Amino acid sequence: MAMKSAASSAIRSLLSSSSSTFSRNLHAPAERKKIVGVFYKGGEYAKLNPNFVGCVEGALGIREWLESLGHQYIVTDDKEGSNSELDKHLHDAHIIISTPFHPAYVTAERIKKAKNLELLLTAGIGSDHVDLKAAAAAGLTVAEVTGSNVVSVAEDELLRILVLVRNFLPGYHQAVNGEWNVAGIAHRAYDLEGKTIGTVGAGRIGKLLLQRLKPFNCNLLYYDRLRMNPELEKEIGAKFEEELDAMLPKCDVIVINMPLTEQTRGLFDKNRIAKCKKGVVIVNNARGAIMDTQAIADACTSGHVAGNSKTSSQKILSTTKTYETAIMIFVMNNLYRLWRGCLACATSSKGSSMAIHAKSCNDSSYFWHYHRCTGIIEFLYYLGSFIM
Numbered sequence: 001m002a003m004k005s006a007a008s009s010a011i012r013s014l015l016s017s018s019s020s021t022f023s024r025n026l027h028a029p030a031e032r033k034k035i036v037g038v039f040y041k042g043g044e045y046a047k048l049n050p051n052f053v054g055c056v057e058g059a060l061g062i063r064e065w066l067e068s069l070g071h072q073y074i075v076t077d078d079k080e081g082s083n084s085e086l087d088k089h090l091h092d093a094h095i096i097i098s099t100p101f102h103p104a105y106v107t108a109e110r111i112k113k114a115k116n117l118e119l120l121l122t123a124g125i126g127s128d129h130v131d132l133k134a135a136a137a138a139g140l141t142v143a144e145v146t147g148s149n150v151v152s153v154a155e156d157e158l159l160r161i162l163v164l165v166r167n168f169l170p171g172y173h174q175a176v177n178g179e180w181n182v183a184g185i186a187h188r189a190y191d192l193e194g195k196t197i198g199t200v201g202a203g204r205i206g207k208l209l210l211q212r213l214k215p216f217n218c219n220l221l222y223y224d225r226l227r228m229n230p231e232l233e234k235e236i237g238a239k240f241e242e243e244l245d246a247m248l249p250k251c252d253v254i255v256i257n258m259p260l261t262e263q264t265r266g267l268f269d270k271n272r273i274a275k276c277k278k279g280v281v282i283v284n285n286a287r288g289a290i291m292d293t294q295a296i297a298d299a300c301t302s303g304h305v306a307g308n309s310k311t312s313s314q315k316i317l318s319t320t321k322t323y324e325t326a327i328m329i330f331v332m333n334n335l336y337r338l339w340r341g342c343l344a345c346a347t348s349s350k351g352s353s354m355a356i357h358a359k360s361c362n363d364s365s366y367f368w369h370y371h372r373c374t375g376i377i378e379f380l381y382y383l384g385s386f387i388m
């Protein structure tokens with residue numbers, strides 16, 4: 001209900017908006033659109049919370065609105081393979097909405113099949129599940145709700161750093177199993193105070209993490225292609241590192257906070273991991289493909305990496321046999337965080353921006369627009385500009 005009333009008020013305010021994108025589309029003739037939403041199943045949990053809208057059952061809380069405007073809204077979790085429900089609707093779909101937690105991989109092949117496609121909208125951060133080059137070549141707009149769940153993610157990173165540095169998991173397992181072996185925990189449980197923590201990427205999430213780490217009296221470093229302005233750098237208390245390979249050997253904890261792009265895929269390979277301090281803790285908040293899976297598994301097994309936490313989809317865990325074996329070996333010093341079922345635009349009520357990658361008709365390069373508004377509003381703003 002709360003989501004629905006938020007949606008209605010957001011739409012009302014959008015209708016009075018004088019923005020050019022929105023008013024341009026408002027004056028376009030209304031057309032019945034087919035919108036396909038791809039989300040995970042909520043199952044029994046969908047019934048526990050009416051505001052849990054990021055799942056198939058909740059359908060983002062926009063079904064009533066879309067159908068009242070005459071649009072067709074198909075929602076499914078079935079997205080893999082050419083017989084999937086997603087593929088069945090591709091040929092006449094205008095809009096595909098997905099989340100990073102259960103991504104609809106929009107490949108060049110799928111784009112080719114989808115003759116009516118106009119918009120690929122992510123209710124969350126990251127568009128790496130879309131073949132951006134193919135989308136650009138087809139003149140599609142790819143939009144995501146940048147900034148929408150950054151507080152949740154930064155808090156979660158802090159949690160994961162503490163869990164690994166404090167050696168929480170073995171203690172938890174002891175407690176569950178009714179054991180009491182202090183040495184088994186204490187031999188590798190440390191304080192965060194005085195440790196050197198470096199973030200690889202200090203954008204929205206990286207900055208929030210650094211701000212949260214400041215009171216712990218750590219030595220904070222960051223590597224990014226963009227340097228913060230001096231006032232912010234001073235306020236956060238983090239030192240800029242120009243070279244990634246120069247920062248890594250200094251860090252007790254490394255947190256990865258950069259997007260998966262052609263430049264960052266496989267960035268943490270065997271050689272780069274070897275440059276890290278022995279006993280380093282790595283928290284990879286970004287996409288798994290930034291890290292060479294086998295290399296990190298080997299480094300954990302050898303003890304070069306003392307703790308590793310990654311965000312992971314079930315697919316990665318169930319299809320990579322060597323990794324699964326490795327999990328068994330170092331289960332105690334690894335913490336796997338499955339994608340959480342948080343819906344980006346529902347978790348954020350703070351100011352955020354929307355990044356839209358799009359292609360101009362004559363130019364193959366992407367250009368970016370930024371709108372400052374709240375997560376839910378920007379999501380609806382962009383969807384609304386295509387369907388109203």
Ligand SMILES: NC(=O)c1ccc[n+]([C@@H]2O[C@H](COP(=O)([O-])OP(=O)(O)OC[C@H]3O[C@@H](n4cnc5c(N)ncnc54)[C@H](O)[C@@H]3O)[C@@H](O)[C@H]2O)c1
Pocket residue numbers: 125126146147149150153200201202203204205206223224225226257258259260261263264285286287311340
């Ligand atoms: N695990 C989760 O639940 C979750 C949730 C949200 C986002 N994410 C991931 O976190 C990433 C970062 O999110 P954000 O909101 O902070 O994004 P952001 O765009 O605000 O920040 C990314 C930072 O990385 C830097 N960067 C990008 N490419 C670089 C390169 N090649 N070399 C050096 N620096 C580079 C950018 O300059 C920017 O400062 C997302 O792309 C997404 O993959 C994960």
